[in-house]
Amino acid sequence: MKDKKKSTHVREEKPKLTSEEKHRKIHRKKVAVIFAIALIYLVIVVAAAIVIDDRHVEITLLGDSEQTVEVGVPYADPGAEAYLTGNLFGRMDSAVTLRISGEVNSAEIGDYALEYSASAFGREAVSYRLVHVRDTTPPVITLNHEDGYMASWLVGYSEEGFSAVDNYDGDVTERVIRTEGDDIIYYSVTDSSGNESTVQRVIEYGISEPMIRLEGGEEISYPADFTFTDPGFEAIDESGNDLTAYVQVTGEVKPWIVGSYELNYYIMNEQGETASAKRVVNVVPQPMPDTVVPEEKTIYLTFDDGPGPYTERLLNLLANYGVKATFFVTGNGPDYDDMIGRAYREGHAIGVHSYTHDYSRIYANEQAFFDDFQATEELIYSQTGSYTRLFRFPGGSSNTVSRNYNYGIMSRLARYMTDMGYVFFDWNVTSGDAGETTSTYRVAENVKNGCSEHTVCVVLQHDIKGFSVDAVENIIIWGRNHGYTFKPLDETSFGAHHGTNN
Numbered sequence: 001m002k003d004k005k006k007s008t009h010v011r012e013e014k015p016k017l018t019s020e021e022k023h024r025k026i027h028r029k030k031v032a033v034i035f036a037i038a039l040i041y042l043v044i045v046v047a048a049a050i051v052i053d054d055r056h057v058e059i060t061l062l063g064d065s066e067q068t069v070e071v072g073v074p075y076a077d078p079g080a081e082a083y084l085t086g087n088l089f090g091r092m093d094s095a096v097t098l099r100i101s102g103e104v105n106s107a108e109i110g111d112y113a114l115e116y117s118a119s120a121f122g123r124e125a126v127s128y129r130l131v132h133v134r135d136t137t138p139p140v141i142t143l144n145h146e147d148g149y150m151a152s153w154l155v156g157y158s159e160e161g162f163s164a165v166d167n168y169d170g171d172v173t174e175r176v177i178r179t180e181g182d183d184i185i186y187y188s189v190t191d192s193s194g195n196e197s198t199v200q201r202v203i204e205y206g207i208s209e210p211m212i213r214l215e216g217g218e219e220i221s222y223p224a225d226f227t228f229t230d231p232g233f234e235a236i237d238e239s240g241n242d243l244t245a246y247v248q249v250t251g252e253v254k255p256w257i258v259g260s261y262e263l264n265y266y267i268m269n270e271q272g273e274t275a276s277a278k279r280v281v282n283v284v285p286q287p288m289p290d291t292v293v294p295e296e297k298t299i300y301l302t303f304d305d306g307p308g309p310y311t312e313r314l315l316n317l318l319a320n321y322g323v324k325a326t327f328f329v330t331g332n333g334p335d336y337d338d339m340i341g342r343a344y345r346e347g348h349a350i351g352v353h354s355y356t357h358d359y360s361r362i363y364a365n366e367q368a369f370f371d372d373f374q375a376t377e378e379l380i381y382s383q384t385g386s387y388t389r390l391f392r393f394p395g396g397s398s399n400t401v402s403r404n405y406n407y408g409i410m411s412r413l414a415r416y417m418t419d420m421g422y423v424f425f426d427w428n429v430t431s432g433d434a435g436e437t438t439s440t441y442r443v444a445e446n447v448k449n450g451c452s453e454h455t456v457c458v459v460l461q462h463d464i465k466g467f468s469v470d471a472v473e474n475i476i477i478w479g480r481n482h483g484y485t486f487k488p489l490d491e492t493s494f495g496a497h498h499g500t501n502n
């Protein structure tokens with residue numbers, strides 16, 4: 001329990017002051033007043049100073065406020081300083097903490113802003129810097145050089161290659177513009193920022209034209225033939241490049257026509273310069289054996305247009321009598337082709353007649369005749385393993401039917417074929433089996449009568465005619481009884497030429 005004190009009030013009596021004490025008291029009051037006034041002034045002055053000083057944060061950017069940097073080069077900010085400063089008392093030594101925001105991507109062309117800020121005592125300052133990331137570096141062009149490369153006379157300089165790389169765009173090789181001047185090539189390229197590079201390459205040609213070397217020489221002698229085969233040539237330039245494949249040949253040789261021809265061999269390079277050579281081809285007649293006309297009575301039995309169904313019978317008969325004859329064959333009896341081989345092996349002469357025996361075709365032109373002729377040659381070769389030089393023109397060399405197809409062709413063919421080394425035969429005894437008669441008796445009579453008028457007889461019969469084949473035995477017996485020898489034709493034999501009429 002709290003004790004309840006009894007309150008007592010005591011009244012003190014104030015003591016009386018002396019004058020000394022009064023005077024002192026007044027003085028103390030004066031001092032206090034003066035002090036108070038001074039204090040007020042001081043406060044006012046300090047306040048005024050603070051206001052006038054206006055203490056605040058200030059930011060100073062180091063370096064230029066706008067910066068330009070090359071793309072790809074890391075940006076190093078020059079920095080900034082932040083201070084508290086005022087009008088009256090200036091900068092304080094202790095720096096205020098500075099914050100920088102914003103970023104410069106130096107890998108990307110662009111304009112970047114950096115913000116610098118600082119604050120103190122509730123005062124804040126902000127400053128900005130603009131940073132330009134730019135590409136001012138042109139691309140770099142690199143020219144390739146191949147070891148030992150030399151420009152060729154043919155194509156001149158062939159590009160060894162180049163590349164272009166830009167610090168910003170990367171590989172810009174495809175943008176390179178290549179311009180060829182005389183012996184100099186310019187390469188230029190511009191990057192996406194417009195920076196241009198140009199380099200040049202000086203080309204040294206100095207390669208003289210290749211020699212075209214003609215195999216066999218500049219003038220050759222060429223025995224007449226159906227086809228001309230060039231003896232060959234080669235072209236090699238100074239650097240050893242083989243340019244043979246680029247040689248063009250102009251001029252024409254008709255190798256079946258005896259005469260002099262000129263062939264021109266040339267190469268034109270990309271500069272339009274030419275290297276050339278010339279060859280004279282002298283087509284000369286094939287050597288021919290002299291004709292030997294037998295002095296004794298001779299009958300050359302010749303059978304045209306086979307082989308056919310009666311050829312085998314004929315061969316049997318000839319074998320029985322030991323008589324050798326001549327067969328001018330065609331390709332018209334393919335079922336009997338083997339008779340060609342048999343006749344050859346049994347000592348008979350085989351000559352070309354015609355593969356088709358189609359006048360309109362073989363006398364249309366020289367080439368058509370040659371084609372047909374060569375087909376027959378191949379047929380003979382396939383059956384005998386040997387080529388023949390003997391032939392007989394369908395219709396004989398004196399035929400006039402060829403005039404319907406090509407005027408003058410017989411005269412030309414007779415000359416060309418002879419120059420090519422073929423020996424053609426006509427006949428001086430006709431059997432009449434080609435239309436005049438179908439009588440075996442008449443055929444035999446015709447031949448016997450005809451032969452009576454000649455020492456050397458070349459008899460024309462057709463082994464595709466059975467009635468004509470049937471007359472042969474009679475003819476052989478008659479011939480032998482009258483002193484004739486039966487022989488096969490050869491290259492020296494009497495041609496019984498009629499003389500051409502077209």
Ligand code: ZN
Pocket residue numbers: 304305353357394395
């Ligand atoms: Zn015929």
